[in-house]
Amino acid sequence: MEKNEALNALAALGQETRLDVFRLLVKTGKEGMTAGAVADALEVLPNTLSTHLAALSRSGLVAAERAGRSIQYRANLDTMQFLVTYLLQDCCAGHPELCAPIATLVNSGDPSNSGSC
Amino acid sequence: MEKNEALNALAALGQETRLDVFRLLVKTGKEGMTAGAVADALEVLPNTLSTHLAALSRSGLVAAERAGRSIQYRANLDTMQFLVTYLLQDCCAGHPELCAPIATLVNSGDPSNSGSC
DNA sequence: TCCATATTTCGAGAATACTCGAATTATATG
């Protein structure tokens, strides 16, 4: 059920530490970061962070992969894409004209960036 | 602070009843709905709904206006635009190539819809 | 003014979420 996936993602991101974690992981790109590195960067206790990473993982916003002793986490942008799409569909449903500014914004901006962001 | 606005909006939408309310209000467009009509439609007690509407209002996702005895609520798409923009910026920050699919999705679709959604 | 309607506010109870210290699991290395 699509709504629940969106709901889980929204709930996961609606918590400051988790939003910070996700933003940090997005910044690091495909390489991602180890759980410990995230904990250090955000100054969160490792066990507390682990709980938040588990929540992000359950909602599909991050993916985990063991690398030696560490576990590497990275943002899953497919889920973010799904979430943004879901939100846009909601906005546009029945009233496309109301959402024009959003599409405009996404389409506009630096021309060199056109087609990507 | 931009992050807190986004955080509030995410937290507001990360709750099933509130997500339902917002989606319903988006569907009704600019006219919106009275609090009572929303309560009836979603089968939520009026006082419970009032709490959720207040939360949505605080986060800027809905606007309220008294109309006689009733209070008319409508979705505030500016805030949704802000939220989607914030999420996209996060995604693209430093790694634009990773977000291309999102922009592509927004740009593509039914040509008759091009420029709006 | 009196009454009905619409909504919100208040107060309390139950459930959920967040955080932390301690213990546990998994992996690597000497």
Added chain:
DNA sequence: CATATAATTCGAGTATTCTCGAAATATGGA
């Protein structure tokens, strides 16, 4: 095998959120 490192799981305490019945507020009409 023993030890160190990395991360998770467990258990408990606190805080927050959700829901509801009851009471209060605001508006419109007889």
